[in-house]
Amino acid sequence: MIRTSLPLKKSLKPKRCRSCGANFNPISSMSKACSVPCAMALNDAAKAKSAARAAKDERKSLAERKAKLKTRREWIAEAQAAVNKVARLRDLLAGHGCISCGARPQQKFGGTFDAGHYRSVGSAPHMRYYLPAIRGQCVRCNRDLGGSAVNFRKGLVERIGINRVEEIESMQWTAKWSVEYLERLKKVMNKKARRLEKRIEAKSEVNQLEAVE
Structure with missing residues (x-):
C-alpha cells in the first residue's frame, strides 16, 4: 500500500489589527482584528461609517429636492x-x-x-x-x-x-x-x-x- 502524506497547512503571515494596531497571528486570510472586542469595535465603526454615509446622501437628496422647488x-x-x-x-x-x-x-x-x-x-x-x-x-x-x-x-x-x-x-x-x-x-x-x-x-x-x- 502506498501512503500519501497530506500537504502541510501554510502558516499565515502576522497582521496588524485594524482596531488597536497590535500585531497578531490571523486564523484566516480574512481576519482583520486580533480579538473579539477589536472585531466588535471594527463592526461598530463600519456601522457608524455606513450610517454617516447614508445621512450625507439623505441631506444631499433633500437639498436637491428643495432646490427644484425654489x-x-x-x-x-x-x-x-x-x-x-x-x-x-x-x-x-x-x-x-x-x-x-x-x-x-x-x-x-x-x-x-x-x-x-x-x-x-x-x-x-x-x-x-x-x-x-x-x-x-x-x-x-x-x-x-x-x-x-x-x-x-x-x-x-x-x-x-x-x-x-x-x-x-x-x-x-x-x-x-x-x-x-x-x-x-x-x-x-x-x-x-x-x-x-x-x-x-x-x-x-x-x-x-x-x-x-
Missing part, C-alpha cells in the same frame, strides 16, 4: 447674497472701510457693513452681480442715506480711477439669468467667500502674533 426669484436673491458677501470680505481683507465715508464699523450680529451697489439694482439690474461696482458700505450710508451716491463715486474713483468708473457708468446690456447660471454663480461665490474668510483669519493671526512680539 423659484427663480429665490435663486436671484441667494446668488445676490453670495456675491455681496464676497464684496464685503474682499474689502475687509484689503483693509478698506466704507466706500462712501471711510467708516469702519465694528462687526456684530445682524451686520453693520452692507454691500452697496454703485449703480442701484433698480436702475441697472444688469449690474446686480458685477463685483467691481459692489463695495463695502456702512449701514448709515447704504440704508439711511440711500446709497450716498456722490461720496460712493468719490471713493470708487480713489480706488479704481476715473476711467474705470466712467466705464462702469456707461455699461449697458440685457441680463437674463437662467436658474442653472444662478445656481452655479452661488456655488462659485460661496467657494470664493470661504477662501477669503480663511485669508482674513490667517491675516488676523499674523497681526495678533506681531502685536504680542
Whole structure:
C-alpha cells in the first residue's frame, strides 16, 4: 500500500489589527482584528461609517429636492447674497472701510457693513452681480442715506480711477439669468467667500502674533 502524506497547512503571515494596531497571528486570510472586542469595535465603526454615509446622501437628496422647488426669484436673491458677501470680505481683507465715508464699523450680529451697489439694482439690474461696482458700505450710508451716491463715486474713483468708473457708468446690456447660471454663480461665490474668510483669519493671526512680539 502506498501512503500519501497530506500537504502541510501554510502558516499565515502576522497582521496588524485594524482596531488597536497590535500585531497578531490571523486564523484566516480574512481576519482583520486580533480579538473579539477589536472585531466588535471594527463592526461598530463600519456601522457608524455606513450610517454617516447614508445621512450625507439623505441631506444631499433633500437639498436637491428643495432646490427644484425654489423659484427663480429665490435663486436671484441667494446668488445676490453670495456675491455681496464676497464684496464685503474682499474689502475687509484689503483693509478698506466704507466706500462712501471711510467708516469702519465694528462687526456684530445682524451686520453693520452692507454691500452697496454703485449703480442701484433698480436702475441697472444688469449690474446686480458685477463685483467691481459692489463695495463695502456702512449701514448709515447704504440704508439711511440711500446709497450716498456722490461720496460712493468719490471713493470708487480713489480706488479704481476715473476711467474705470466712467466705464462702469456707461455699461449697458440685457441680463437674463437662467436658474442653472444662478445656481452655479452661488456655488462659485460661496467657494470664493470661504477662501477669503480663511485669508482674513490667517491675516488676523499674523497681526495678533506681531502685536504680542
